[in-house]
Amino acid sequence: MQKRAVVSVVGKDQAGIIAKVTTVISENNVNILDISQTILQGFFTMIMLIEINDPSNLETLQEKFKPVEQELGLKINIQLEDVFQAMHRV
């Protein structure tokens, strides 16, 4: 079952964030549908929409982000897109 999930990345702005995060994603054969990124009050904020085949893979992906989170001091969350649809769309 194809599902879409939102990856959010927040942390101190520095070189290489997008490269390192997207490397993890591509190494896991996950397709990125959309990326937007901004700097909010000095904080790097990136939101990506990805496509996944099996929601239970999210946990594995979350695990794989751990080294990047630690190395760059980032907070990376993955959530199924449905929850945003439910909250923000009628």
Added chain:
Amino acid sequence: MPIAFTEIQETIRMVEMEHLDIRTVTMGISLRDCADQDFETVKQKVYEKITSYAKDLQTTANQVAKEYGVPIINKRIAISPAAELLGNATKEQAIELAETLDKAAQTLEVDFIGGFSALVHKGISKGDQVLLDALPEALSKTERVCSSISVATTRTGINMDATRQMGQIIHQTATLTKDDNSIGCAKLVVFCNPVEDNPFMAGAFHGAGEGEAVLSVGVSGPGVVLNALKRYPDADLGEVSDVIKNTAFKITRAGELIGRVVAERLNVPFGIMDLSLAPTNAMNDSVAKILEEIGLERVGTHGTIAALALMNDAVKKGGAMASSYVGGLSGAFIPVSEDNGMIRGIEEGALNLSKLEAMTCVCSVGLDMIALEGKASPETLSAIIADEAAIGMINKKTTAVRVIPVIGKEEGETVEFGGLLGRAPIIGVNQFSSDKLIKRGGRIPAPLQSLIN
């Protein structure tokens, strides 16, 4: 329409910084088919049914929480009122049944199992009386078993004989658990107009009109509402109501989605969403703080009831638009020990027992997690229950009493219950007696409000 950047950020902020969570997913399980001539068989059937129906509750709920990024704090079980299984049982057997339930909860790793209950709002059957007799010991010998007793409804009036017994039972339970700050009483609720699909403890049970098994969800989020209001410091009260409504809508939608996914994966029908704003001791996760944000220097002062009425109503309106199956208690809880704002209100003298009683007229439940001085007599406790029941009966709403007379403590001291149950300042009771009222016994007749046919 794709989700905007700011909307995604809003959701993440609610979860990460404002304590948005699903407070509980509660599986209701009917135990009617567990009745048997032989009580050993009853216990065995009860244990097996609960542990098989709910065996995946923890893992499924945790998995869904991870996928959606919204924490599910508690996973709980509600069963048919246990008195239904106790018709010919002895008091000792009733205690054994409570221990069986406790064991099932331990096996499933759920923190509470509700439904060691009896509905005695009109009369007390044999099984009900057995359960009542067993209650103090059952609550002191078990950790996770919660009990609720219905002593009144709008349609039947108040059963004052049951109310008298409940004062004694609370007192005995407090005495039996006095080494643990009378904690047994925190697992016992006395209801007027109980609802059959309440997912929140300690008052959850699986009502007579429910199916074989059902999953109900309680969302929460006082912290989210508080932070939303902080962004509108100059709004008028109509706008305040709107902010609360919008927030409640979003919280409820998220809760319903996640509840339905859990129910679907467990192959159990989805029951209801309970919209209650339930506070915790976490920083700013407080109903009292919302009332103060609306405009009170301290909760309990003049204007508290107006602010609470506004908030409670706005929560319902927002939630009712967000879900087709709203149920349970849906409103705002005002437990004292679990809400740092309420605790401060009492410690600073702004809030007292009388004001708390008045607040229960306009919010979803009643006197909740209030620590009373240990010398409060059983008759006084019964009279407190009778007052709350009268408020519920006349106003056609649920009211409840969960008070803890802390044996050996006096007004002004503080008691620490630990964990989710928090801490509470001890409140004194009125020193004048209500003994004669309670000793009269009988039933307070159903009010005119019951004649609606």
